[in-house]
Amino acid sequence: MNRFLCCSWYLAITENSKYILMQLFSINAGHFKLDGGAMFGVVPKSLWSKSYPADENNMCSWAMRCMLVQHENRLVLIDTGMGNKQNDRFFSHYFMHGDHSLDGSLKQLGFHRDDITDVFLTHLHFDHCGGAIERNADGNFVPAFKNATFWSDENHWEWATKPNSREKASFLSENILPIQESGQLKFLKGNELFPGFEVERVSGHTESMMLPVISSNGKKLMYMADLLPSPVHTPTPWVMAYDTRPLLTMEEKPLVLQRCIDEERVLFFEHDNSIECATLMNTEKGIRVQQTASLKEMGF
Ligand SMILES: [Zn+2]
Numbered sequence: 001m002n003r004f005l006c007c008s009w010y011l012a013i014t015e016n017s018k019y020i021l022m023q024l025f026s027i028n029a030g031h032f033k034l035d036g037g038a039m040f041g042v043v044p045k046s047l048w049s050k051s052y053p054a055d056e057n058n059m060c061s062w063a064m065r066c067m068l069v070q071h072e073n074r075l076v077l078i079d080t081g082m083g084n085k086q087n088d089r090f091f092s093h094y095f096m097h098g099d100h101s102l103d104g105s106l107k108q109l110g111f112h113r114d115d116i117t118d119v120f121l122t123h124l125h126f127d128h129c130g131g132a133i134e135r136n137a138d139g140n141f142v143p144a145f146k147n148a149t150f151w152s153d154e155n156h157w158e159w160a161t162k163p164n165s166r167e168k169a170s171f172l173s174e175n176i177l178p179i180q181e182s183g184q185l186k187f188l189k190g191n192e193l194f195p196g197f198e199v200e201r202v203s204g205h206t207e208s209m210m211l212p213v214i215s216s217n218g219k220k221l222m223y224m225a226d227l228l229p230s231p232v233h234t235p236t237p238w239v240m241a242y243d244t245r246p247l248l249t250m251e252e253k254p255l256v257l258q259r260c261i262d263e264e265r266v267l268f269f270e271h272d273n274s275i276e277c278a279t280l281m282n283t284e285k286g287i288r289v290q291q292t293a294s295l296k297e298m299g300f
Contacts, residue, residue, distance in 0.1 A: 025067065025069075026065060029081025030096055031273065033060060037058060063271055065272075067079075085174075116145045119151065122223070123226070130175050141178045205226045205243045219264075220264065230272035230273075231269065234289055237250065279291045
């Protein structure tokens with residue numbers, strides 16, 4: 001290859017990675033309720049209840065908002081919500097409500113779960129991965145996406161399959177082990193699923209949670225999972241009581257959020273009851289929300 005050809009080849013590659021085109025879709029897998037105190041940790045109710053009103057049992061309504069990423073011949077689902085295979089006693093703790101479901105949201109976009117090529121699991125807490133598994137006709141637990149590769153992090157998998165007593169109620173073996181038994185599990189090595197789909201790992205909420213950073217059409221979006229369940233959690237001390245290492249979250253969160261500002265990333269919220277996306281800005285008080293909008297309004 002002569003020098004000119006070599007340079008133009010290099011430029012084409014750089015330009016391509018800058019202008020990768022992906023279709024992103026917000027997939028609402030349903031709403032549930034969690035205790036407001038658990039969701040806001042040490043923050044007093046007099047502060048958080050201004051943004052998140054609680055019911056008579058101190059429960060607030062939260063979304064399980066997944067994301068579908070369409071790129072070339074791949075259709076990647078990020079997280080799955082909690083699914084519907086558990087018994088009534090389990091669901092009685094979580095007050096599922098509203099009309100949204102994973103299958104319904106996929107259908108509305110003209111997709112079916114069998115079209116999914118990759119299920120990317122940020123972490124293995126039940127409200128993020130329960131929908132990955134269903135019961136078959138024989139009552140056995142099997143992957144609910146028969147044509148998909150399931151992506152997890154190896155350190156997180158180790159952590160989740162030997163759960164500590166704090167997270168035991170969130171890591172349910174029936175949500176996790178059938179993925180491996182089916183042969184559909186892969187561990188993501190490095191920081192990229194494919195060009196334009198990069199991953200950052202944080203370990204304050206749980207060990208090695210993976211947060212996708214997606215580039216499309218010159219814009220960047222970060223899927224916040226449980227590092228920032230809602231825009232209300234933006235100030236550093238607003239950390240969920242569920243976090244296993246809250247002091248580490250308080251170190252990781254401002255670093256990740258500052259990268260979001262520096263790279264003009266749009267933030268996508270898995271759990272906010274109604275807000276899909278936000279941008280951030282630096283203020284005298286620290287990092288704060290600049291603007292909230294839907295995924296479409298943000299230009300994706
Ligand atoms: Zn979690």
